[in-house]
Amino acid sequence: MKFHSRMHTTVLGLCAAAALASPTLHAQSLLAFTTGDSQSDNCGWSVARLGDLDGDGLDDFVVGCPGDGPFTGAHQGRARVCSGKTGVTLFDWRGAAVDDLFGYSVANAGDTDGDGIDEIVVGAPGSDAVASLAGTAYLFSGKDGTLRRSWSGDSKDDLFGWSVAGGGDVDGDGLADVVVGAWRDDKAGTDSGSVYVFSGATGQVIHLLTGTSNSEWFGIAVAGAEDVDGDDRADILIGAFNDSSSLPSAGSALLVSGATGTTLSSFHGTWPGGNLGFSVAGAGDLNADGVPDLIVGAPYESVTAFRSGSAYVYSGADKSLLYEFHGTAPDDYLGEAVSAAGDVNGDGFDDVVVGARLEPDHTGLGAAHVYSGRDGSLLVETFGDVTLSSFGVAVSGGGDMNGDGFDDIVVGSPQASTTAFFEGAAYVYSPCPLPPMVYCTAKQTSQGCLPLITWSGTTALSGADDFELQVWNLIPKQSAFLLLGAAPVATPWHGGTLCVGSPVKRLHAGKTRGNPGLPCAGTLEFAMPQTLFSSLGLVPGSAAYVQLVSRDPGLAPPDALISTAGLRLTICP
Numbered sequence: 001m002k003f004h005s006r007m008h009t010t011v012l013g014l015c016a017a018a019a020l021a022s023p024t025l026h027a028q029s030l031l032a033f034t035t036g037d038s039q040s041d042n043c044g045w046s047v048a049r050l051g052d053l054d055g056d057g058l059d060d061f062v063v064g065c066p067g068d069g070p071f072t073g074a075h076q077g078r079a080r081v082c083s084g085k086t087g088v089t090l091f092d093w094r095g096a097a098v099d100d101l102f103g104y105s106v107a108n109a110g111d112t113d114g115d116g117i118d119e120i121v122v123g124a125p126g127s128d129a130v131a132s133l134a135g136t137a138y139l140f141s142g143k144d145g146t147l148r149r150s151w152s153g154d155s156k157d158d159l160f161g162w163s164v165a166g167g168g169d170v171d172g173d174g175l176a177d178v179v180v181g182a183w184r185d186d187k188a189g190t191d192s193g194s195v196y197v198f199s200g201a202t203g204q205v206i207h208l209l210t211g212t213s214n215s216e217w218f219g220i221a222v223a224g225a226e227d228v229d230g231d232d233r234a235d236i237l238i239g240a241f242n243d244s245s246s247l248p249s250a251g252s253a254l255l256v257s258g259a260t261g262t263t264l265s266s267f268h269g270t271w272p273g274g275n276l277g278f279s280v281a282g283a284g285d286l287n288a289d290g291v292p293d294l295i296v297g298a299p300y301e302s303v304t305a306f307r308s309g310s311a312y313v314y315s316g317a318d319k320s321l322l323y324e325f326h327g328t329a330p331d332d333y334l335g336e337a338v339s340a341a342g343d344v345n346g347d348g349f350d351d352v353v354v355g356a357r358l359e360p361d362h363t364g365l366g367a368a369h370v371y372s373g374r375d376g377s378l379l380v381e382t383f384g385d386v387t388l389s390s391f392g393v394a395v396s397g398g399g400d401m402n403g404d405g406f407d408d409i410v411v412g413s414p415q416a417s418t419t420a421f422f423e424g425a426a427y428v429y430s431p432c433p434l435p436p437m438v439y440c441t442a443k444q445t446s447q448g449c450l451p452l453i454t455w456s457g458t459t460a461l462s463g464a465d466d467f468e469l470q471v472w473n474l475i476p477k478q479s480a481f482l483l484l485g486a487a488p489v490a491t492p493w494h495g496g497t498l499c500v501g502s503p504v505k506r507l508h509a510g511k512t513r514g515n516p517g518l519p520c521a522g523t524l525e526f527a528m529p530q531t532l533f534s535s536l537g538l539v540p541g542s543a544a545y546v547q548l549v550s551r552d553p554g555l556a557p558p559d560a561l562i563s564t565a566g567l568r569l570t571i572c573p
Contacts, residue, residue, distance in 0.1 A: 031402050031430050032087040034063050034080065036423030042067035043424035044412030046106040047394045050081065051118040053142045058085040059399030061410050062120055063426040064103030077102025079122045084401030091145035093122065101126035109139060110166040110176025112200025117142040121178050123161030127152065135160030137180045149203045151180060158182040163222045167197055168234025170258035175201045179236055181219030193218030195238050207261035217242040225255060225282040226292035228316040233259040237294055239277030251276035253296045265319045267296055274301035283313055284340040284350030286373030291317040295352050297335030309334035311354045323376035325354055332359040341370050341397040342407025344431045345570050346540050349373040353409050355392030366391030368411045370431055380431045382411065389416040398428050404573050439488055440566035443496025446554025449473040449520035453548065453564040460572040461540060466529040471548050471564055474522030476514035480550035482507040482526055488545050488566060495559035499566025500545045512550055533571060544569045
């Protein structure tokens with residue numbers, strides 16, 4: 001195999017529904033996981049949510065292991081479908097030959113045959129079925145796992161199947177269609193790239209879309225975008241990672257009409273070498289305007305730090321920028337993977353998940369961030385626990401795999417070495433109960449300390465542990481109260497900052513404890529049991545914003561109050 005690019009070097013282990021070795025959960029639950037079972041399998045290189053294939057009422061998922069083979073470095077590849085409910089293996093497929101890289105890409109193809117069950121498309125960009133590295137994509141039945149059809153690139157080095165996606169119903173025949181990218185195709189110039197849209201019903205080409213210039217790498221990422229333009233046909237989002245039409249290698253993404261194959265809109269990177277379009281996805285309806293939105297990754301942008309990475313959410317309705325997310329440290333590569341997440345917190349708005357395979361900082365643990373579709377805030381983040389495991393190189397919304405009514409997420413970690421070197425792993429997490437998030441700023445006490453707010457327990461209404469706030473660095477033996485609001489704000493208040501917005505409830509919190517003779521020795525604990533949440537009208541999916549306020553006699557009235565930072569609580573079932 002002469003072309004590996006993002007491959008770092010690897011039979012998929014058992015799917016499992018038990019939480020064994022797992023990354024840091026930050027209060028989420030590990031529902032299921034799967035690992036490779038031999039060195040360099042690279043399982044988790046690709047992941048995707050599927051529908052309910054086995055009829056148990058819960059969604060399932062697929063994991064690609066492009067490094068799997070009969071010997072280390074064979075790269076034959078493998079893909080396995082796992083039950084979201086039980087973790088058992090439903091289907092298990094292998095590549096046809098060594099170096100096929102079967103499983104490099106996987107996707108939910110949608111229902112292409114009208115049997116009510118979604119199919120699965122798997123890319124093998126290293127396949128030599130037609131010519132060396134021409135590549136192949138395979139469509140498998142979600143009902144019985146049989147191969148329904150396959151397509152291959154038409155020339156050497158096309159790398160057809162590098163990216164695959166379910167396209168939705170592009171041609172209006174009532175059946176889902178399939179999208180396959182071949183970014184090294186030379187139809188419009190060397191490595192200009194091509195994207196094929198195939199009929200799910202007949203396998204025939206509906207559209208052949210091509211890049212426009214040399215080294216554009218059109219089709220390095222593809223996604224179904226749902227019906228953005230309102231013509232009752234699904235549309236398609238395509239990444240052109242190396243497009244230099246606006247700035248050198250700034251990249252671009254094109255929204256293409258499924259009905260006509262014409263470009264509806266284009267999005268161009270604004271950072272040289274930022275590579276916008278490295279990842280693309282339909283985001284769902286984030287702003288609840290009835291039109292699906294779009295998310296595009298630019299993992300090599302350096303907005304915050306060198307190659308910290310970015311991801312951008314665009315409105316499907318008017319193509320305006322809704323949200324932008326940026327990595328926080330050099331080489332985070334945030335945006336290398338993006339996906340719709342479904343409604344993770346039950347607030348009625350779709351959310352998104354973004355991978356950052358080398359975050360946090362230079363430790364290389366990797367991370368997956370779930371952002372709110374309602375306001376773009378960070379809902380939850382999950383980190384890998386092994387350096388350079390590439391946790392977050394693949395992410396997907398998981399659907400509801402545990403039946404709690406909230407959508408879950410799938411994260412790939414293809415260089416995880418739990419049982420063997422780089423055997424890889426994929427994890428399914430339930431983000432609920434979502435961890436509290438600190439925001440806003442605390443006010444310093446007259447003794448020169450900044451109040452610190454911590455917590456224990458969960459904000460789940462059915463959780464085993466009641467939620468409790470712990471506050472430190474207060475003035476001892478002073479009265480305190482808790483402010484609970486319906487919105488986050490940052491308003492000047494008593495010499496500090498009011499962090500909770502109207503309507504606001506004031507709850508008596510008691511007196512701080514600690515030795516009055518010691519500076520900053522005051523502490524306070526405030527229990528918030530499920531009964532309190534219920535009495536305040538908080539229901540699953542709702543958010544509450546809290547801030548603790550205490551007296552400080554060392555400050556002059558009317559500013560003789562100190563306050564903590566704000567804390568957002570998301571209520572789960």
